[in-house]
Amino acid sequence: MSTDTRRPDEPAVPGRPAEDSPGRxxxxxxxxxxxxxxxxxxxxHVAAKLLEETxxxxxxxxxxxxxxxxxxxxxxxxxxxxxESxxxxxxxxxxxHPLELELFAARRNRTDELFETDDYPPRPSLSLFLDHVDHVVxxxxxxxxxxxxxxxxxxxxxxxxVVETDEGTLDAHRCVLAIGHGNRYTRPSWTTALDGSAVDHVWDRSFDLDHxxxxxxxxxxxxxxxxxxSLSERGADVTLLARSGLTERTIEADQRWQRWNHIEQTLHGHPPGHRARLRRISRARYDGTVPSYLLRDIEAAVAENELSVVDGDVLRARDDHESGVRLAVTDGRCLRADHIALATGFESPFDHPFVERVAAAEELVRGEAGMPVLDDRTLAWTRPDGVSSSIHVVGALAMGSVGPFAGNVIGARLAAAQLVDALSLRESGSSAVAVEQPAGF
Ligand SMILES: Cc1cc2nc3c(=O)[nH]c(=O)nc-3n(C[C@H](O)[C@H](O)[C@H](O)COP(=O)(O)OP(=O)(O)OC[C@H]3O[C@@H](n4cnc5c(N)ncnc54)[C@H](O)[C@@H]3O)c2cc1C
Known part of the structure; x- marks a missing residue:
């Protein structure tokens, strides 16, 4: 595994590209x-797929x-x-190739890092998955x-x-936006009452499992x-505060959403950008759920008094420099803590400032909640005249066309398969196709 200790978003030399970078x-x-x-x-994944199949x-x-x-x-x-997995x-x-991770594990005698899962194919250890990422790179x-x-x-x-960067400008016939969620994390409003040093989002750079x-x-x-x-294994005194308790689900949505034909039938019937798409996606997603292997571990830790689980929401938060943070919870309890660790997810990628800028500069169409309006077949962002731009979108930002798994690895696979067709169409000289405009916001 990697020994690179640099934090996300940190170039080799801050503000400058690395020595061996083509960006230098x-x-x-x-x-x-x-x-x-x-x-x-x-x-x-998009890069590997385009190199292999176009x-x-x-x-x-x-x-x-x-x-x-x-x-x-x-x-x-x-x-x-x-x-860990x-x-x-x-x-x-x-x-x-769909089976290549299994093959990768077998060739390295690492099949013991493929863990059995109830009613689902085995899942890899994080280490195996990341080693395979490096292998693909x-x-x-x-x-x-x-x-x-x-x-x-x-x-x-x-x-x-024209792709403008802080290191200069690049030109391309096509651009694929694969910018993820955008590293903006959700912080409940009650956290504003607290000293910043007492609250971290678990993906903040300041968050440390050992402190x-x-x-x-x-x-x-x-x-x-x-x-x-992880905190309780390191000896912290942990309370897990879950608004609706812990609900068991193997993955983040119904498995049928991992097939393009289901997405076409269920999502694409609604106009691109329409709020009905977001409603359908939010109904399909099992947000805030936990797979069985983690739930069993939590139950075992609770049984051993290593951590406690409280069902409820925070009504009020107060900082007391003597006794730490106090949280008044909906079930009437008061929880005390030295630190609060927020595992409350991401903000929407749709209104990320970079997305807003790109859309505004090129007058690209957005629908409900700022969702990019894409050609469902090619994932090209649409112009006001309904014709596709040369900017394609994948990942969480393409959710309106790719469905509830858009931000997951399977979403990358679904989107990249569409891009292969789209970029091959361009090569054979097909022209852009107008898409239906969003309606009824
Ligand atoms: C803890 C965790 C566990 C997960 N587990 C699973 C799992 O088991 N299975 C699963 O399928 N999914 C899982 N996911 C979800 C999903 O697979 C990941 O979130 C995935 O990493 C998203 O990849 P991405 O490429 O879309 O976004 P990112 O990983 O965020 O990558 C986006 C990249 O774009 C770059 N970027 C953004 N804006 C710019 C810009 N303006 N200029 C230059 N670069 C830019 C960023 O630097 C970043 O490197 C998990 C996610 C997390 C956080």
Missing amino acids: GTLDRRPSECVIVGGGLHGI EIDHGQLRIVDLNHRLATNFRAKATQCGM MRSSSLDHVGV DRYDLDDLHVRARVTALRESDDRV WGRVVVVGGGVTAAQTAL
Whole structure:
């Protein structure tokens, strides 16, 4: 596993690209076929898939990411909450061939890192999954494509997208936005009453599993459960505060949403950008749920008095410098803590300032809650005349077309399969197709 200790969003030398980066100094302005903005799990899978299954060759592709290393965000977040295995199955990985993670494990005598799961394919250890990510990066020489820079703006000009970065400008025929959730974390309003040093989101840089006394972990999902267990294993006095208690679910939504034909039938019948799509997705998602293997561990820790679980929400929070934080909870209890660890998820990617800027500059259409209006088939962001732009969207930002698993690894696989067709269509000279405009906001 990696020994890189740098935090997310931290370039090799702050503010400058790394020595060996193609982003160093003046960027190569010769237009490439495709620039992928974002080198997380989604950007990596899209790159591998395009190199493997389209005519785009290595010299015609770029991945722009401000981090020193590809997949930094996921690596850091998973490590930060003490995660040991993936929730998703061994079929969900960033390689191209569906069974390649299993094969990767078998060839390295690591099949004991594929854990049996009730009524679901086995899931890999985090370490196996991440080693396979590195393997895919090496196999397709993706580090050589990595431009270490922050994209500040996108502009369409003639048949090109101009990608402006803090290190210079790149030109491409197509751009794929794979920017993830955008690292903005949800903080309940009651936290504003507290001293900032007493509250961390578990993905804040300041959060440290090893520096706790009495801690309340807030949240009812997999990150909350994993963080509570990790803290308690390190000797902290942990209370897990879950608004509706802990609910068991194997994965984050009904498995049928992992098939494109189900997404087409169930989601695409509603106009792109329409609120009915978001309603359908939110009904389909099992947010704030915990898989059985974690729930059993939580129950065992509760039985051993190693942690407690409280069902409820915070009514009021108060900071008392003598006795720490006091939380008045809906069930009438008062919880005391030295620290609060928020495992309360991400803010919507739809209104991320970068997304707002790109949409405004190019007049790209947005629907309910700012959701990008995409051509469902090609995931190209739509212009007001209904014609596709050269900017394609994957990941959580493409949820309106890819469905409830859009931000997950399987969502990357679903989206990349669409992109292969879309970018191949371009090569055979097909023209952009107008899509139905959103209605009824
Ligand atoms: C703890 C944890 C556990 C998870 N477990 C699972 C699981 O078991 N199974 C599963 O399927 N999913 C899981 N997920 C969900 C999902 O797979 C991840 O969130 C996934 O990492 C999202 O990848 P991404 O590439 O879309 O986003 P990110 O990993 O956030 O990558 C986006 C990249 O874009 C870059 N970027 C953004 N804006 C710019 C810009 N303007 N210029 C340059 N670069 C930019 C960022 O630097 C970043 O590297 C988990 C998530 C977390 C946090």
